[in-house]
Amino acid sequence: MKKELEQLRDDFLGALESAGDSLGLEELRVEYLGRKGKLANVMKKLPDLAEDMRKEAGQFGNEIKKVLETAFLEAQHTVNQFEERTRRDAEWIDITMPGIAPLMGSLHLVTQAIDEISTILHQLGFVRSRTPEVDWDWYAFESLNMPKDHAARDEWETFFIQDPKADKVLEGKKGKVVLTPHTSNSQVRELEKGQLPIRMFNINKCYRRQSDVSHVPMFHQFEGLLIDKNVTITELKGVFDFFVKNFFGAERKVRLRPHHFRFTEPSFELDISCDICGGSGKLESGACRLCKEGWLELGGAGMVHPNVIKAGGLDPEVYSGFAFGWGVERTLMMRSGMNIADMRIIYRNDLRFLKQF
Amino acid sequence: MNILVSYNWIKEYLKTNLSPEEFAKEMSAKSMSVETIDRLRDRFANMVVGVVKELKAHPGADKLRLAEVDIGREVVEIVCGGKNLAIGMRVLVALPGAQVRWHGEGELITLEKATIRGVESFGMICAPSEVGFDKAYCPEGGIWDLSELTEAKPGTDFVGALDMDDVIFDMEVTSNRPDAMCIVGLAREAAAATGDNFEFDLPLLPEASGDKKLEVNVKDSDLCPRYMAVVIDGVRVGPSPAWLQKKLLLAGHRPINNIVDITNYILHEYGQPLHTFDYTKLTDQEINIRRAKDGEKFLALDEKEYELTSDNLVIADSTRPVAVAGVMGGQDSGTWDGTTTIVFEAATFDPVSVRRTSRALNLYSDSQLLFEKGLSSQSPAIALAKAIELTLELAGGQVASRIFDEQKEDYKPLIFDVRPDKIRQRIGVEISDEEIERILTTLGFTLDKVEDHYRATVPFWRDHDIEDEVDFSEEVARMYGYDNLPSVLPSSPPPITMEEPSVFWEHWFKNKLSSAGYTEFYSYSFVSARDLEKYDLDPAEAVSLFNPLSSDLTHMRTSLMPSLLSSIELNQREVSQDQVFELSRIYLRQENDLPDERLNLTISHFGINDIEQALLKLKGVLEMIADQTGFDLSFERVEDNIKWHPTRSAKILADGQEIGMLGQVAEAYTKAFGIDRPVAAVEIDLEKLIPRLKLTRHYQPIPEYPAIVRDIAVGVEEKTAFFEIAETIKEQSPMIESVMMVEVYRGPGLAHDVKSLTLSITLRAPNRTLSSEDADEVMNRVRDTLKEKFQAVLR
Incomplete structure (x- = not known):
């Protein structure tokens, strides 16, 4: 099971690298960290383990989970920043264009x-x-x-x-x-x-x-x-x-x-x-x-x-x-x-x- | 009126050590204001007297010559075009750094060494006009020949050589004080202003007799209160001595010959005009002071012929006028080079007659300027005494007649009671009796103290401007010094007075309209008869000017519309469309009274092709105004007012009373004014509206329950009125809060006489939240009714 978890970790970290945008990230999160995700699936097997193994495997599982979550948050942060920059860039306005005058009358x-x-x-x-x-x-x-x-x-x-x-x-x-x-x-x-x-x-x-x-x-x-x-x-x-x-x-x-x-x-x-x-x-x-x-x-x-x-x-x-x-x-x-x-x-x-x- | 005042000349009468700046400050503050200070040493910096040693042709220009000029320290070469340039001539040389005015025109420029047509020129030989002496003698195209004015050595600075180390003040003398329009008068004023001494002895007339016949008849003593004359025989007419010419030049007068110069000198020094005749040119040696005959011709010194009327006073010999009294002498009766016997005239003339004659003939002179301000009948004697003295001194000859003196009445000086307490009260500070006495005495008043006041005798030179006791408070106040008075805000409580409503509302309307995007027009109150006619207004009904300035501005406008249309026409080439307003008075004639000046208002859109939009915008402005000022606004369609489009205009009613029109200006009138595009306008008589206006605010509670908004498109026949549809809709349910117009559509998909109105209907109940079913039910009723009543097609 430990192996399985390690494999899962490596897969996830690898997938994060190539997740691309925030949509891809979200898919990954669901696939690995979701309630029915891969991590949950592995952890489901925990009760099947022998009692002495269970505790150690449980702890290891939690550590892996933390690692995955931290990695995910970091990746998310990076992607968000990138996307924010891209969006702002696309919203560029030419402030040198002439102002639009309000409809004003004038007193003599x-x-x-x-x-x-x-x-x-x-x-x-x-x-x-x-x-x-x-x-x-x-x-x-x-x-x-x-x-x-x-x-x-x-x-x-x-x-x-x-x-x-x-x-x-x-x-x-x-x-x-x-x-x-x-x-x-x-x-x-x-x-x-x-x-x-x-x-x-x-x-x-x-x-x-x-x-x-x-x-x-x-x-x-x-x-x-x-x-x-x-x-x-x-x-x-x-x-x-x-x-x-x-x-x-x-x-x-x-x-x-x-x-x-x-x-x-x-x-x-x-x-x-x-x-x-x-x-x-x-x-x-x-x-x-x-x-x-x-x-x-x-x-x-x-x-x-x-x-x-x-x-x-x-x-x-x-x-x-x-x-x-x-x-x-x-x-x-x-x-x-x-x-x-x-x-x-x-x-x-x-x-x-x-x-x- | 302005006078050029030499400080040196002033100092002949005023014993002062004040600097020119201090003098100017004191005079401006207390007497006549100094407008500019001209320091001759500065004006003539880097200008010296030069002597022409040699003249050579300019290699590159026919009209220029090369002059070798001795300027003291060296002989320099100067390029010059002066036609009168001659070897040995003393000339004014402006050296590099001097300020000159090229050919007497344009700005002062600072001279630099220059190369003129390939030859280097060290400075410039000046014409008088190039250094500010426009009136010095100089032949056309020539330079200033100083030979007669100075014998100074080459290189002497100009100011030193001509003894012109002086400061010239340009002073403004107020129109009531012709007595101060001269050196002596200003020196006297200065004494009172500065506390320095004024020293002046009145010249006295000599005993005079002689056998030269002269007859002086004052036929109209009302217009000529005093006429004095004397004959002087054996004079030699010629140039004046240098000192006199220089004084006149600095005073802005043109030296002509010694006799004429003497009259100008005395004019400038004493403020009394004089005139001289050539004795032999006076037919029968007669001087008649009479009104001109209507149509009588007069050839004046300016070489123009004037046609006179009996309103003009003239000096005439037995056959013809030889002068227009106090205004100008005749062409062929004055002193000329060959004159040997002269007649001096010293007189006073009625100021109003002189002014009206001068304006009617469009003929002006230094004499007329003074006479029309009013001179004392006592001045001629002094001026004549000085004239005789100077003539004998400068032109020789001898007095050859008695001194003729025709005076309307014996002179009685004016006397007023003057209360020093009243003076102090008016000024607002404690000024001692001693100070009051000092000021008034220095100015020439004689004071006798009688109990708590003075009996003040007015000196003759002030007998035209001192009219009342109150005038003494001015003399004291100004000489005490307005600068020395404290500045305090009025301490009494302000009155409780309400502003006229129209004053308030004028301001209110102008601000609202400009906020709403309208630009304010501001036109002349007068228009041309043609402008009124173009708008079918009868000029004969308008208040018209008796003496208009031009045929464009002859009638006070009876409507703002002609001004509006003219202004639109003026703008249409540059501004394709705009929205404007004017709020101003119109003037309606009234029998036996002043015209009725009524505030009117025009608001206009011009150049918008969608006239419906323009009219609805104007209507919107009126609705905004009505909403904020609490009157009941309504409209009534008008089809028979020729000034307005028959199917696009309406009367504006305020609380049921007609106050104006809204509509498209009828094409005939826009065309009449040359406007090539439609004009939508509002014209309102504000005087009818103002009494109905109030600034009461109304408060509507904010609804507690939400509204449901439903849009509906209603296809109806073109002439179906929105108002009818809206009212019909509202009748269908009390839940209908409002019916708003969103859009009008005409075009593809609709028959040609059908329009589709998109309406927005707001439903609301005061006590509950409406359900969708509630709204459906009402809307169904609305649809059915519209179909039935208007044959509406609903989409």
């Missing part, structure tokens, strides 16, 4: 800018208004402390609306009708509501009679207005700082520079430090071309002129405030360092342009 650049600006101003409690784009001269000019003969009220700067019944500019209860050349018409409209204090912003389409590579006849501005008692320039500076750091980045510096607007006094231009030259105005190759001595003009601001507050029906001795505003397209391009050679492409609806954003 201006809409994206409006969303970002709104998010920042909302944090300071400013609420976006809805203001007409076609408005009375009163809101666009007169109430903003702009005298009748101010250049902005000339026909070569501002679009006027045609009277449908006569060859003249349409006029009504609050003067001529214009396409708003700025968003400041929201100021007196908001003041007139009489709900104080005011923290309002208006982002709207504006219109000016200009069209060339750097100007579009329709563009966007945004306008912030804060009215309360005892408002000071220091708070305007605070709001401007907050906006710039959120929109352009915490490392940017701001500067208020004296300027002139009819509806604010004092008036400033708001500058931010240039990020190309780091605010130095100089590059290794020479002067920075993007900025003026390290600063970029962002927009205008100022303390609301008492005449505007008066026009809105409030007492400028009691109420004061500030307003600030600038061009949306320009702001966006300044931040992205985008250089659009011809601004007019922004409103041409060329999908090859729109889908880039």
Whole structure:
């Protein structure tokens, strides 16, 4: 019987060598190690042996069984590893193939800018208004402390609306009708509501009679207005700082520079430090071309002129405030360092342009 | 408006030790901003004065010559094409390393030794435009002849030779401050900004008399508040001295002759324009300041003829205009080489009239730029005094008339009450009375303290921009320095205000639609009349522009559809199909009021041949919106709206009210816009929809028991509506939870007017798990009913 077992062992080990794949192995396992396999068949003869032989044969049988099982597990492990490698190899994917784009729409650049600006101003409690784009001269000019003969009220700067019944500019209860050349018409409209204090912003389409590579006849501005008692320039500076750091980045510096607007006094231009030259105005190759001595003009601001507050029906001795505003397209391009050679492409609806954003 | 400012010139009036950089920083922060700093020593590095010793022909080029130029340490050979090059001429030699602009165009380049047509050239003999002096005299195709400007030895550095060791600031002056558009004005500002001393004595008019006849009549004093004139006889017109020419060049003016140069010099120094006439060219020696006659012709200095109207103020002699007041002089009445007797004009004109005349004639000048900003009636006297002084000094002659001075009214300076407390309150920091006084006094204001405030007298040069007490807070704030102010967030609580619903929903719709794969169009609010007509909209009903910029942009759109169709046409060559939307306002005319600005929405698929798919996708978008905003969406087939395909369109209803259309744009209109493929679109008047929208969420409990799903293929006649079939199926059992469309099949195996719908039917009971038998029983009923009601063929 011992011989028989040894023969069986040698047969099995030999067969394992040539078993091939995991299927072959499984067949071998059943043939030799299965409940009705060859090993079991030999061991079945155990009870027939003499008692003294039986114990020794039993022990030997168990040893052989262990040897077979260990050999089998090793072989199985080797085959599994091989098969796993083969499978993985067959599953190879070319990861250099181009990605498949998801079906995405896109928001227009201006809409994206409006969303970002709104998010920042909302944090300071400013609420976006809805203001007409076609408005009375009163809101666009007169109430903003702009005298009748101010250049902005000339026909070569501002679009006027045609009277449908006569060859003249349409006029009504609050003067001529214009396409708003700025968003400041929201100021007196908001003041007139009489709900104080005011923290309002208006982002709207504006219109000016200009069209060339750097100007579009329709563009966007945004306008912030804060009215309360005892408002000071220091708070305007605070709001401007907050906006710039959120929109352009915490490392940017701001500067208020004296300027002139009819509806604010004092008036400033708001500058931010240039990020190309780091605010130095100089590059290794020479002067920075993007900025003026390290600063970029962002927009205008100022303390609301008492005449505007008066026009809105409030007492400028009691109420004061500030307003600030600038061009949306320009702001966006300044931040992205985008250089659009011809601004007019922004409103041409060329999908090859729109889908880039 | 911008001005080139020589720092040396400023220092004639401002006693300062500040570096140019410090000066620029202070001015930008407190006064007028410095946009660029041009250091002449840097600009003219490696440029020297050379003297031409010899000229030889270039062996390889007819138009070039070889100049032997003495540059001090050696004589070098330079290839040059300058036509006026002559032996003995002093020239500007740019040596290797210098920065020049070839032929005055393009970028600055750094010069290197070069071989030009086979001959090595050691540097370059420059034309003025090549080193940034576009306005220096130079014959066409010539180089800069420095002989008259310097006697420096060969090899002297250019800046030293021309005494131009200076720094030029390009400064922006705000439109309300023409008084600062000059050296004296800026020096005064600088004194307030830096604390340094400003020293300036107003020149005084001399006693004047003479026998040269002149008649000055101001016929319209509203448009000409002051007119001064004087005759100077025996002048010699010729080139200005070098110092004057150099100052003008650095200021960006073109030296012409001593008389014209004097007017430009004073313009730049005092900010007051002057004009000169040749006395003998004034017919009858008359100066009439009057409105032009309609149709009157005027030949200007720019050699163009202008047709005038009575809106234009002119200076005229007895027969014709000799200048458009404040804008430009006439071609044949000004000072020329042969002039010996001149008339100086120093005046103020109505700024609005000057501006409108200039724009109407499209005629611009340095004078007009200042006049239209508003100048004080007190400036002409000072400018005229200086002009007389300089003329006698530089051109000789003598005053030959009295000084004519026609002034509309006696000058009364403006006076305001100024409360220092108000100033401090507006700025937000404690600034002492002393500091306020220092700032205002340096700027030229005279202050008298009266109890708790000042009586402040405005200096004449500020009489156009100071209008109110509040203006003083700006003067103090800017000179105190905005940089010195703290930055604080508003400390009062924000107001409780709700945003307009439309503001919220505009944002919501745009985000949903872009998430759903639509690209946002953003078009001009104005379109052409033609665009409206192409979509059968009446331009006469639209809000139109009185003064459009072009015929493409004349009418405010009354629908977003023309913009949509134009944009699709624009894209169709490059993009075969796409899905887009635009959410924007349209403008509807209203009697006696502003137009109604209504938010509208268009969503569109273009270029998809399977229009059914496109329309169903659009419908799906609407269903998604309705689902999320809680309104009841329904559709009603429309067959008689000419803008839409008669069998492929429907009204969109929200809670039963019509809000827009869904369908295929009628072919006539896609064709009208030149679109060669079908367009499916949705057009919605959002103003009708917005009041119905809400963001309430609804919760459906997750079913406890599993569903059984059975598919069924139903062959029916083409025009059988899915809706009818689905409703019929649902009626068969309360267990039918939903009937979904899987696929529509038409084609082989079916009659031509038959379609096969594959439907997926979900069955479920709320209280138990359904058995297969339950489902079989329901499905049998469904089959029988479909066969009976729709003559359906089931597979």
